[in-house]
Each structure stands twice: as C-alpha cells, then as structure tokens.
Amino acid sequence: MNKITQLFNIQYPIIGAGMIWASGYKLAAAVSNAGGLGLIGAGSMYPDVLREHIQKCKNATNKPFGVNVPMLYPNIEEIMNIIVEEGVKVVFTSAGNPKTWTAFLKERGITVVHVVSSVKFALKAQEAGVDAVVAEGFEAGGHNGREETTTFTLIPMVREKLTVPLVAAGGIATGRGMLAAMVLGADGVQVGSRFAASTESSSHEKFKQAIVNAQDGDTHVTLKELAPVRLIKNKFFHDVNALYTTAPTKEALMALLGRARAKKGMFEGDLEEGELEIGQISGLINEIKPVAGIVKDMITEFEEAKKEMITF
Structure with missing residues (x-):
C-alpha cells in the first residue's frame, strides 16, 4: 500500500478529478467502483443538486468517494454543511485559501486535500493542515494556475518541500504517465480529461467526441x-x-x-x-470507453512500463 491508497482506503492511487459538467455521481461512483477515488464536482451544482448527487453516489458505490469544492463559488457555507450532513468523508478544495475550511472539515472527521499550482501554495496548504496536496501542472484542462509550471517540473519541486502525500495532476491519462509522475515523487495521480471522455461522464456526447x-x-x-x-x-x-x-x-x-x-x-x-x-x-485520448476499462488499461500499462524500466 502506498500513502494515497492508505489515506483513502482505495485499491489504486488513481483519483478522478472533480470536473464541472462531467463529474456527477455516475462518474464518481464508477471511479470508486474501479478501485480509485471518485470525486463529485460541486462547482457546477446548486446545493440541492449536490445533495442529490451525494445521496445517489452513496447508493451507487460502497467504496470511498469525495466531493471537490472550488472555494470561489457562492453558497460555500451551505455546500460545506451539506457535505457534513451527508457524511462525506473526503473533500478536495481548490481555487481559494486552504485555511478557510480545512480546520472546519477536519474537526468533523473529514480528510482534506487541497489543489495547488505552485510550491508556495503547496506549503500554505500543508501549513493549513491538509492531509494531502494535489499539484496540478499547466497542461491541465479547465481553470489553471497562473504560474504556467508544467506537471513534470512542478512535481519534483513540490516533493522536495512537502512532507504530506502528494498527488500529481495535469496531463496524466495513461499508465506510463502515472509511472512517470510517481518516479518524479508523486504518491498518486489525479485524472481529469481521460475520465471526461468516459461513458459515465455527465458531459454531452458531442463534447466527449470533441475530446477524442x-x-x-x-x-x-x-x-x-x-x-x-x-x-x-x-x-x-x-x-x-x-x-x-x-x-x-x-x-x-x-x-x-x-x-x-x-x-x-x-x-x-x-x-x-x-x-x-x-x-x-486530449491529443492522446482516442475513444470514449467505460471507466472500469480506463482504470484497467492504466494499471496494466503502469505495470508493464515498470517492468520495462527494470530491464533497462
């Protein structure tokens, strides 16, 4: 078991990104059922819609899952209270100061992870008491860091300064990408674009095809x-x-x-x-397929690539 599988009690150190308009309960449950950690993307949900997705996710999986909360959105207090009321055990926060909600969530027994795009903010997140940090490179889709630091530059720089578990995000969609990120110091990976183009993603089929x-x-x-x-x-x-x-x-x-x-x-x-x-x-994503197949492919490729490296 590595630090990430231990922290979340999951089989593989693969985390689904909490993407707006893609990460509904179906995608979150599918990632969790496949052995990773699924996240519901609260950024595109009104509070009552989020509650509904949490409840449906609990019915769709008996494995751990979490909610991703961009802190720049309105209704943040209401959203955090719903998360607590519904017994969600994992929260990923982003787009805001980790100090604002970390203590509140941890006091209620929730594991907290914060998403950053620089060494400076990784250290701030660690100081705020988070359980892990996601360091996201400039390759990532959606809202991005202003620093323009790429994943393979960011991960070793953050690893050098951080003591809490580290998750790599941005540009990772394959087993080889996962291995490369972990060789550079990540304990696990967060996958967005590859899961956006999955059968279970709530995105429109035309958008999924545009990704492909x-x-x-x-x-x-x-x-x-x-x-x-x-x-x-x-x-x-x-x-x-x-x-x-x-x-x-x-x-x-x-x-x-x-x-x-x-x-x-x-x-x-x-x-x-x-x-x-x-x-x-997205330039490496060539088909829309079920999450279980995506995770299986990643793990198979990861293991094969690891063996290749040993024979080098």
Whole structure:
C-alpha cells in the first residue's frame, strides 16, 4: 500500500478529478467502483443538486468517494454543511485559501486535500493542515494556475518541500504517465480529461467526441485576466482572441464570456459558442470507453512500463 491508497482506503492511487459538467455521481461512483477515488464536482451544482448527487453516489458505490469544492463559488457555507450532513468523508478544495475550511472539515472527521499550482501554495496548504496536496501542472484542462509550471517540473519541486502525500495532476491519462509522475515523487495521480471522455461522464456526447477528435495544439489557455482556463480552440475561443486584438478591458472580456458558457459547451454540447474545457492530453485520448476499462488499461500499462524500466 502506498500513502494515497492508505489515506483513502482505495485499491489504486488513481483519483478522478472533480470536473464541472462531467463529474456527477455516475462518474464518481464508477471511479470508486474501479478501485480509485471518485470525486463529485460541486462547482457546477446548486446545493440541492449536490445533495442529490451525494445521496445517489452513496447508493451507487460502497467504496470511498469525495466531493471537490472550488472555494470561489457562492453558497460555500451551505455546500460545506451539506457535505457534513451527508457524511462525506473526503473533500478536495481548490481555487481559494486552504485555511478557510480545512480546520472546519477536519474537526468533523473529514480528510482534506487541497489543489495547488505552485510550491508556495503547496506549503500554505500543508501549513493549513491538509492531509494531502494535489499539484496540478499547466497542461491541465479547465481553470489553471497562473504560474504556467508544467506537471513534470512542478512535481519534483513540490516533493522536495512537502512532507504530506502528494498527488500529481495535469496531463496524466495513461499508465506510463502515472509511472512517470510517481518516479518524479508523486504518491498518486489525479485524472481529469481521460475520465471526461468516459461513458459515465455527465458531459454531452458531442463534447466527449470533441475530446477524442482533439490533437496536440488544439487546446490553449486564455482569459488570464479573469481566471486562466484551458479550452479547445472553437468559435468562442477565436472570438476571445479577436477581442484581445483591441486591448480589451476586464469588463469587455467578462461581457463576452457572459454566463454559463461552460455549461453551454460541455453539458449542452454547443461546440461553437460554448467553453470546451479540456487538457492538453486530449491529443492522446482516442475513444470514449467505460471507466472500469480506463482504470484497467492504466494499471496494466503502469505495470508493464515498470517492468520495462527494470530491464533497462
């Protein structure tokens, strides 16, 4: 058993990312049932919807699962209270100060993990008392760190400074990627894009197909003045780029972004006007398949790659 399988009482050190519009209870339960740790993505859920997903997840798996909470969203108090009321045992926090909620959650017997994109914030999370840290590189999909540090640079730098268990995220979709991250010092991996293109993901089928069709160079980070986000290059992305040629104000960017762009793209399947958040590793994802198959493939490839390294 390694530190991550021990911490969460799971079979494999693989954690599903709590992605907006993808990580509903079906995906979370499927990852947990396959031997990893599934996460429900609270970022795209109203409090009552989150409660429903937690309850459904409890019915769909008897294995450990958790909830990912981006702290920049409204209703955060209500969300945390629902998590406690429903007896959720694991919470991943992101996009905010880990000090704000870590003590509250830990006092209630909840394991807390915080997502960071730099050594500085990894140390702050450790000081706040988290049980583990996810260090996410710039390759990752969705909202991204401002530092632009890639996963394979970030992991060894964080490992050097951290004593708590470390999870690598960003650009990991295969067993070889998992092995590489662990050789660099990670105790486990968090997988987003590969699970977004799974049968159980709640994303729209058109978005899943867009992930499969994406090649290297088809994603890019933009809207850094608001919150950096990695998107597939589509009409909306090119509209943003065109606006940048006019040296826009923050207000002009916000006006173009409008409301519910991510929902429009990822959940409703509008591939032209929606925000299509996905990681660079989408260039390596070639089919939509069930989570159980994805996890099995990763572990098989991980073991084979490990043997290859021994014979080197």
